[in-house]
Amino acid sequence: MVGNPDFLTGRGQDQAPEFQELESPEGELHLRFYITSGHEFALPATGIREVLSPSPDRITPVPNVSPLLLGTLNVRGRVVWVADLGQFLGDPTPLNTDKPEVQVIAVEDQDIMLGLAVDRIVGMDWLDIEEVQMSTNVPDSVAPFLRGEWVLDAQANKFLRLLDQIAILRSARWAA
Template identity: 30%
Template sequence: MKVSPLLWVVLPVSYVEEVVQLRPQDISPIPAVNPCLLGLTNQRGKLLWVLHLESFLGIKPTPLAKQISAIAIRIQVPNVGICRLACVVMALEEIITLDSQKFVPVPKKIPARARTLLSGLVNFDKKTYGILNVNEVFRILNPSIVGGDTIGNVTNDLADLSTA
């Protein structure tokens, strides 16, 4: 997935639910929520949070297009069920098979937020891809369900995000 002009990310296909095409008017903003959460949309009768992944990774976001591409991701949480989220991306690419032996650590020059959300980097087809840590994305957004932090800490985590 192309997240920004200079960043591509990959994630395990087991987390992918579907590709979602939206228009900005399909997203209902929620007051007093960090701007990286664009709001909610109705996806076949169920509410789906829409996350501006570029902003969430701590990168200055590019303006949204008239047609928004997003990838709906999901995790299974014990005693809760399936949690879903749509991540806005600039472009989607094909499914690729990567060799985990070729993953490398995220360098310190990458913004701190992105280092937290990427579990590594991998070179493929003359591009460097960040490996999105989907569990960490959900943990930061909703630690009371996924575990690890308190609601106060997630507010602090989101307050640290770039909103430029």
């Protein structure tokens, strides 16, 4: 079969002589999501370990820790801290965990993994990193964790802000 020239070229009795070209995506793959305030953010797919949707009762509260932390989650035998990303970024409204599932984005750097609980996940999108602009008019609580932003609609003041997951993981805010 491998010696058959039709096998190597992809042509055979049951295949059409022409083939369809696949469009190559532009940019880099990112996960888009919203926090409780309604602001949209993105994380590079390369920094995401996985996306989870556990029920709130699977997140175990831990006493005497930062109020930003919702608790811990067992992910295939590994204990992962879960944080309210919106509150971490200065959003005054806590994440609503009174629903069937909590959307959690697990980010990892070296041996540290953290679950970032968000309000709603939009999905994956190819975004052109060359179009990222320096963030303007962002709160001081968000600025250290931004790589920049894409302008979605300047007149409506809509931006897609690109987060730096390593800066979030390494932040001193977790000790508060």
